[in-house]
Amino acid sequence: MLLSVDRVSKTYAGGRPVLREVSLTLDAGQTLALTGESGSGKSTLLNLIGALDVADAGEIRLGDTAYAGLDDAGRAALRRDRVALVFQQFNLIPSLTAARNLEFHARLAGRRDAAWLDRLAERLGLGDLLSRHPEDLSGGQQQRVAIGRALAVRPALLLADEPTGNLDETASTSVLDLMLELVRESGTALLLVTHSEAIAARLDRRAHLAGGRIA
Numbered sequence: 001m002l003l004s005v006d007r008v009s010k011t012y013a014g015g016r017p018v019l020r021e022v023s024l025t026l027d028a029g030q031t032l033a034l035t036g037e038s039g040s041g042k043s044t045l046l047n048l049i050g051a052l053d054v055a056d057a058g059e060i061r062l063g064d065t066a067y068a069g070l071d072d073a074g075r076a077a078l079r080r081d082r083v084a085l086v087f088q089q090f091n092l093i094p095s096l097t098a099a100r101n102l103e104f105h106a107r108l109a110g111r112r113d114a115a116w117l118d119r120l121a122e123r124l125g126l127g128d129l130l131s132r133h134p135e136d137l138s139g140g141q142q143q144r145v146a147i148g149r150a151l152a153v154r155p156a157l158l159l160a161d162e163p164t165g166n167l168d169e170t171a172s173t174s175v176l177d178l179m180l181e182l183v184r185e186s187g188t189a190l191l192l193v194t195h196s197e198a199i200a201a202r203l204d205r206r207a208h209l210a211g212g213r214i215a
């Protein structure tokens, strides 16, 4: 088992409980769709698994790493080396070309693999776009760079929070197709938040959040 989320709870200060003893597991290379109404806690759960925030109770493990034992530096190392995130907002760095954005995290992690970067650029159809800056790319093209950037470190786990939410249907389908192909090729497990039944149906498993619990 790659990821284990065991009875994790989260309440924001002054709010009502968002997650109540949520549990789920994910095997290496597996893909899981996470659905649920707006406000059901999907992003909250992703932020906890992505070590961007800390659970109030319960336990999260990635491989043999228990999150509860990590300090800030340990969480930063986890995000740098093993868990990658793709958001609805592409979050590319405006001053850098697509090529520099693509390799940005891999460079930071000291794991820049030129052959894998070439392969990603080719598979993502970025060949002719690498010298452009984000403002000169379409939304779908920017998201393809963001997905390539996330996969460039060959993370064990990719967390994607409505990654095609800002794209039209055609771009959304092609970006999703590429993401699924590439996680399979690199053996990366995927936890994908989506509102689309059609997308959820294409992944190995699905989980639904409602009332703070996984159904």
Ligand SMILES: Nc1ncnc2c1ncn2[C@@H]1O[C@H](COP(=O)(O)OP(=O)(O)OP(=O)(O)O)[C@@H](O)[C@H]1O
Pocket (backbone or CB within 6 Å): 012, 013, 015, 018, 036, 037, 038, 039, 040, 041, 042, 043, 044, 045
């Ligand atoms: N930083 C925060 N501080 C306080 N409350 C928050 C914070 N982040 C989220 N919430 C609240 O927690 C609940 C769950 O939010 P979350 O963003 O996890 O939902 P979601 O399922 O991702 O929704 P959506 O589909 O709209 O993205 C909401 O009621 C939200 O207002």
Ligand SMILES: [Mg+2]
Pocket (backbone or CB within 6 Å): 042, 043, 044, 161
């Ligand atoms: Mg959300």
